[in-house]
Amino acid sequence: MSKDYERREILKFGFAASIAPVIGRKGIVKEEVKSKSTIQRENNIFHSACRWCYNKIPLEELADKAKDIGLQSIELLDPEEWEIMLSRGLNCAISNGSPLGITKGFNNPGFHKQLQEDIEPILIKAAEKGIPNVICFSGNTNGLSWEQGLENCAKGLEPLAKLAEKHQVNLVMELLNSKVDHADYQCDNSKWGTALVEKLGSPRFKLLYDIYHMQIMEGDVIATIRKNKDYIAHYHTGGVPGRNEIEENQELNYKAICDAIIGTGYKGFLGQEFIPTREDPFVSLRKAIDICDV
Numbered sequence: 001m002s003k004d005y006e007r008r009e010i011l012k013f014g015f016a017a018s019i020a021p022v023i024g025r026k027g028i029v030k031e032e033v034k035s036k037s038t039i040q041r042e043n044n045i046f047h048s049a050c051r052w053c054y055n056k057i058p059l060e061e062l063a064d065k066a067k068d069i070g071l072q073s074i075e076l077l078d079p080e081e082w083e084i085m086l087s088r089g090l091n092c093a094i095s096n097g098s099p100l101g102i103t104k105g106f107n108n109p110g111f112h113k114q115l116q117e118d119i120e121p122i123l124i125k126a127a128e129k130g131i132p133n134v135i136c137f138s139g140n141t142n143g144l145s146w147e148q149g150l151e152n153c154a155k156g157l158e159p160l161a162k163l164a165e166k167h168q169v170n171l172v173m174e175l176l177n178s179k180v181d182h183a184d185y186q187c188d189n190s191k192w193g194t195a196l197v198e199k200l201g202s203p204r205f206k207l208l209y210d211i212y213h214m215q216i217m218e219g220d221v222i223a224t225i226r227k228n229k230d231y232i233a234h235y236h237t238g239g240v241p242g243r244n245e246i247e248e249n250q251e252l253n254y255k256a257i258c259d260a261i262i263g264t265g266y267k268g269f270l271g272q273e274f275i276p277t278r279e280d281p282f283v284s285l286r287k288a289i290d291i292c293d294v
Contacts, residue, residue, distance in 0.1 A: 041070045042293050044262045048073035048093040049285060050236070050273040051081075057281075063088050069286045070293070075271050076135070079125055086129060093269035094133035094172060094208065094234050095126055102176065105139025107149040107186050112156035119160055119171070127167035132268070133234055134164075135208065136173050138187035138196075149186045154199045164204035170233045174208040177216040181243075189217055190224055194231045207231050212238025212273065215252055222260040229264035236273040237288065244277050245284050246291060258292045 041047070051074055054062050063074055063084055073093040074085055082092050098118035104111050115136070122134050138153055157171070164171045173196065178188040187193050193207045209232045215221055225232070239250035246254045258270065270292055276284040 041289075044294060045258060045266070045292065046073065046093070046269045047071045047289050047292065048075045048091075048269040048271040050074075050076045050271050052076060053273060053275055054281060059084050063090055065282050066090070066285070069282065070289055071285075073269055073271075075269070079122055082129055082131060091269075092131050093271055094135050095122060095131050097122060097135045097137075102137045102182060102185065103140045105137040105186070106153040106156040106173075107139045107141065107144055109152055109156065111139070115156060116160060120163060123160065123163050123167055123169050123171065126169045131169070133170045133172045133208075136160075136171055137176075138173060138185065140184040141186045142184065144186065146192060150192070150196055150199055153186075153196055157196075157200055157205060161200050161202035161205040165202060169204065171205050172208045172233045173205075174236075175210055175214055175217075177213040179216055181213070188213075190214060190228055190231075194228055197231045206233035208234045208236060210236040210238070210273070211252065211254075211257060212236065212240055212243055215240045221252065221257060225257070225260055226264060229266065232266075234268060234271065235261060235266075236271045237292070238274045243273075243275055245274055246272075246288050254288075254291050255294055258294045262294065 047070060049066055049071055051059070051062070059081060066074055067088060067090060071090070073091040075093040076096055077085070077092045078096050082095070085092050098115050100111060100114060100118070106112065106115060119134060119136065126134055138149065141149060144152070160171055173187055173193065175187055175190060175193050176182045176185045178185045187196070190209070197206060209225065211221055214224065218224065237246050237254060239246045240252055241250065246252065261270070272285060272288045274288065278284045
């Protein structure tokens with residue numbers, strides 16, 4: 001077995017560098033992510049941050065500082081940016097997909113060919129590099145019914161879901177709110193999203209449950225996570241209201257939410273997707289990781 005293959009397999013499961021056994025909570029022997037960081041993390045969940053929230057910071061600097069405070073990933077990167085993470089022993093928990101973006105998605109058959117051509121090589125490359133997830137979007141409804149949107153999405157996604165199965169990578173559709181941030185977006189509630197997952201019937205097509213967005217749309221976050229745990233491949237955070245820090249001045253209890261996520265048996269990444277308001281954004285990011293590291 002080649003050293004490159006071994007590295008990819010380690011990265012695929014979210015481990016940032018060499019690993020060693022430690023005792024986690026409840027006395028369970030766990031595996032500890034080694035890095036420059038002197039911070040001892042529980043590692044019951046793997047910590048990531050979304051690149052776009054720190055766009056003013058050079059990616060290399062962001063990666064180094066993220067590693068120092070105990071993150072294992074910077075996510076929502078383009079494929080040409082992955083190596084900046086991988087070379088530092090970090091991962092990209094979820095990759096960007098098609099440049100068509102959020103509003104032009106799989107519910108419009110007119111975009112299927114372009115979306116498939118954009119995402120197919122990313123899925124293949126993600127498998128080669130140990131990137132576990134690639135993002136996709138439903139697109140805006142533009143008058144489409146619930147049922148027709150499902151039908152169109154399933155048709156466009158089917159060949160990519162089969163490719164994802166072949167290469168053992170997840171294709172993940174994000175749940176976004178249509179009330180505040182993304183007017184007319186179709187995949188704006190967990191009921192529609194889980195119906196699409198069931199319609200496709202692929203173990204490699206799942207949802208990105210964005211806690212910020214779904215608190216705005218439907219609330220009842222912990223119960224929904226527990227109910228839909230088998231449909232979810234990735235999570236995002238964000239303070240409600242305002243999408244800022246996930247601390248005491250917003251309405252969600254992220255420590256309890258993370259306990260619930262871990263309680264479902266989830267073994268993946270939690271992506272911090274809040275917009276920092278502090279002069280030093282890394283103070284906010286470290287506090288967020290401290291809250292979520294349960």
